[in-house]
Amino acid sequence: MSRSGAFALCSKLFIGGLSWDTTDEGLRNYFSEFGKVEDCTILRDPDGRSRGFAFLTFEDPNSVNAVMIRDHVLDGKSIDPKRAIPREEHLRNTRYFVGGLSHSTSSDSMRAFFSSYGKVVDCTVMVDRDTGRSKGFGFVTFED
Secondary structure, eight states, X not given: OOOOHHHHHTTEEEEESOOTTOOHHHHHHXXXXXXXXXXXXXXXXXXXXXXXXXXEEESSTHHHHHHHTSOXXXXXXXXXXXXXXXXXXXXXXXXXXXXXXXTTOOHHHHHHHHXXXXXXXXXXXXXXXXXXXXXXXXXXXXXX
């Protein structure tokens, strides 16, 4: 079955904050509650260790809406599903590096600050995967 790129994109999620123990099968099983999962891939380092995030595609784009309206916990960890942003969108200069952050800065407080400059579609403070402590930098993405 052939589908247009627009249909496929609105069916795709980025899933962040995964436990290192989460498997592709476990992720697929969890999200199957919301609809038929067409594809599910946890990104891994060359040594096979999870990078803590995945991409998941549903057959029906309405499943994405069902996912977005609630909080999610998988393998004992709160996970963060977001609508995947198409590669073309990343090429526009809407994502900015933000350095020199206090270790107490959260993604939410950074979003609140930058919202006065335009609609923020994503805000991420980078954290050390072992300690969970902020690395002192992050990224903010504006709608335009």
